[in-house]
Amino acid sequence: MSRPIRLEFPGAIYHVTTRGNAGEGIFIDDQDRQEFLTVLGEVVSRTGWIVHAYVLMDNHYHLLIEVPNSNLSRGMRQLNGVYTQRFNNRHGCGGRVFQGRFKAILIERDGYMLELCRYLVLNPLRLKAVKNISRYRWSSYRATAGEVQAPVWLNTAWLLGHFGRTSSVAQRKYAEFVAAGVGSPSPLSEVKSQILLGSSAFVKKMKLRLLTKTDIKHGKKQTKRPSLHSLFPVRIRKDKALRNDSIKRAYQEYGYTMAAIADAAQIHFSTVSKVIKMGEQAL
DSSP states (O other), X not given: OOOOOOOOOTTEEEEEEEEBGGXXXXXXXXXXXXXXXXXXXXXXXHHOOEEEEEEEOSSEEEEEEEETTSOXXXXXXXXXXXXXXXXXXXXXXXXXXXXXXXXXXXXXXXXXXXXXXXXXXXXXXXXXXXXXXXXXXXXXXXXXXXXXXXXXXXXXXXXXXXXXXXXXXXXXXXXXXXXXXXXXXXXXXXXXXXXXESOHHHHHHHHHHHHHHHHHHTTOOOOOOOOHHHHSOHXXXXXXXXXXXXXXXXXXXXXXXXXXXXXXXXXXXXXXXXXXXXXXXXX
C-alpha cells in the first residue's frame, strides 16, 4: 500500500500516532514521560497547536490536536526530533527512537472528535496498563476530569463545553462519558482512504483537496494565489456579503490563516472564525 499524502490546512484536526522504532519502547521510565510532555508543551508554544487529548503508552503515543497555522509536519519534526535528542543524551545512546513516519488521520470536528477524545484516554484500560483510569498519570483524562491541574498547553474548554456550563458538572459528566465508552468499538475502524475520518460530505471535500495536492506534487500548473490586499479592497470590506465570500475564499481556496484574513479585512479574529464555520456547516 502506497504512503498516503499528508493533507495540511489551517484549522485542521488530527489524530496523531507515533510508535517506537522496530516496536521498541519510547519511554524507559516516568522521567522520560515527563520530558516528552515538557517537549510537547514547548512545541505547542511555538506552533500554536491546540491539544485536546493525549495518552502516552510504553511504545507509542496518541495526540488529538487542532492546528490553526497549517504546521503539523513542522511541529511533529520538532516534537519527535527534540525528544529523541533528549532521550539519547539522558540514556547515553544514539540512533532512532521513533519509527520512520508519524501517522496522522484528519478528523471532522462534529461527530468524531468527541468520540476520539474518549478513545484516546481509554487506551490504558484496553491495553491493561491499569484497572482504574484515574490511576493512570500519563494521559489527559485526570486533568480534564478535574482530578489534577491541567498543564497550560492542554485545552479542555472545547471538550468540557459539551458536558455542562460549570466546571464541576462538566468534569463529572465527562468522567461518566468516558466510563460509558469502556468496551466500545474503535472509531478509527471507520477511517477512509487511510487518513480521513468523518461524514461522507467531509470525506468527499477532503478528497478534493487531496486531488489538488496531488496535482501540485506532480508539477501541474497552478493558479497563482492572489494577495490578501487584492481580496479585501475597500469596496469588499464595506459590503458584508462580499466580505464574507472573500473570507471563505481566502481560507478555503487559498489557505490563508484566520489571523492574516482578519488583519486584511480589518475585522476581529472571532468574526472571521464565525464566517468560516458557517461556510463549512453550509457545505
